[in-house]
Amino acid sequence: MHALPGSRGRRRTTARRRREEADPLSTSTKDAARPVTQARITEHVARLGEQHPPLSLGPVDRTVRDPRAVAARFGSVIDYMARVELEVERNVLELLLMLPGVGETDRHFYQDVWGPQEVQHGLILDQLQTDLGLAPAEPDVDGVSGRVKVLGALAHLAPVQDVVRLMYYLTGAATERSAVMAYNVLGDGLTEMGEDAIATTIIAPIKRQEPGHFAFYSMSARAMVAAGELAPWQLRLARFLRSRSFGLVGVNRPSQEADAGAMMVAMGLDADLERYARDISRVETELLWARDQGMRVPGYVLATLRDAVDAHRARTLPA
Numbered sequence: 107m108h109a110l111p112g113s114r115g116r117r118r119t120t121a122r123r124r125r126e127e128a129d130p131l132s133t134s135t136k137d138a139a140r141p142v143t144q145a146r147i148t149e150h151v152a153r154l155g156e157q158h159p160p161l162s163l164g165p166v167d168r169t170v171r172d173p174r175a176v177a178a179r180f181g182s183v184i185d186y187m188a189r190v191e192l193e194v195e196r197n198v199l200e201l202l203l204m205l206p207g208v209g210e211t212d213r214h215f216y217q218d219v220w221g222p223q224e225v226q227h228g229l230i231l232d233q234l235q236t237d238l239g240l241a242p243a244e245p246d247v248d249g250v251s252g253r254v255k256v257l258g259a260l261a262h263l264a265p266v267q268d269v270v271r272l273m274y275y276l277t278g279a280a281t282e283r284s285a286v287m288a289y290n291v292l293g294d295g296l297t298e299m300g301e302d303a304i305a306t307t308i309i310a311p312i313k314r315q316e317p318g319h320f321a322f323y324s325m326s327a328r329a330m331v332a333a334g335e336l337a338p339w340q341l342r343l344a345r346f347l348r349s350r351s352f353g354l355v356g357v358n359r360p361s362q363e364a365d366a367g368a369m370m371v372a373m374g375l376d377a378d379l380e381r382y383a384r385d386i387s388r389v390e391t392e393l394l395w396a397r398d399q400g401m402r403v404p405g406y407v408l409a410t411l412r413d414a415v416d417a418h419r420a421r422t423l424p425a
């Protein structure tokens with residue numbers, strides 16, 4: 107079963123628990139002060155694997171008091187998250203292409219720890235949306251995008267591979283951070299609606315697994331930069347590629363842009379998109395842009411979020 111984050115858990119305040127869930131790197135000052143080394147990342151992945159086995163459908167309590175109300179308020183979020191979680195199968199194919207000389211810690215993370223956890227999140231959410239009377243998710247699990255094929259071809263050149271690896275970590279950090287936020291909003295919203303069974307047996311256990319994923323990507327990106335693994339030209343190339351290729355997780359076809367916008371609107375994130383952009387791009391802002399631009403939100407992140415919300419609004423306008 108789930109290892110709850112530490113036996114001191116009961117004594118911690120809700121505010122502190124939230125802070126820790128939001129940023130597991132800040133779990134203790136002693137920990138945060140330790141330099142991020144490859145050994146620490148390897149240790150983190152081993153711990154994630156031991157403490158968080160993939161969830162199963164068994165302990166899920168499928169009681170939903172008002173399926174229609176849940177579907178109306180959060181249907182778009184649950185559908186989006188179910189699809190994205192199930193698409194990890196394709197993500198693994200993409201990773202194999204993008205990181206041909208992958209190291210053992212990365213492989214262990216995505217093949218043995220992250221992938222199996224995410225697939226179970228997807229299956230559980232998919233069952234939930236069927237229970238709500240919604241259509242099952244339609245994940246695209248075999249189409250590797252052209253963009254990834256190009257990166258994959260370039261990644262065979264060792265100096266470019268390091269750049270691609272950094273981009274993979276930055277993408278992962280942004281994606282996992284948005285997952286943490288989505289499950290926080292879903293958990294709070296469902297509890298507020300009196301849907302305690304699904305809030306505590308579906309969303310809470312999934313939510314506990316996401317911060318560890320974020321921590322992996324964030325630590326891996328920081329370790330690369332801190333160790334000076336990238337020459338100035340490689341960091342410049344990373345900035346260029348990132349600003350040209352940034353995309354939201356789960357947006358692989360034009361219609362999915364509006365789906366992402368619908369999800370953001372259902373979560374109330376459209377009220378302060380800049381804050382959302384700052385939150386999901388914190389790692390890349392710090393590693394790629396802070397030197398030149400300070401901690402300003404990268405324009406391409408904010409523009410991508412705005413475009414998604416606009417696409418959703420355009421789709422829902424009366425004809």
Ligand SMILES: [Fe+2]
Binds near residue numbers: 285316
């Ligand atoms: Fe997940």
Ligand SMILES: [Fe+2]
Binds near residue numbers: 224285315316
């Ligand atoms: Fe995740």
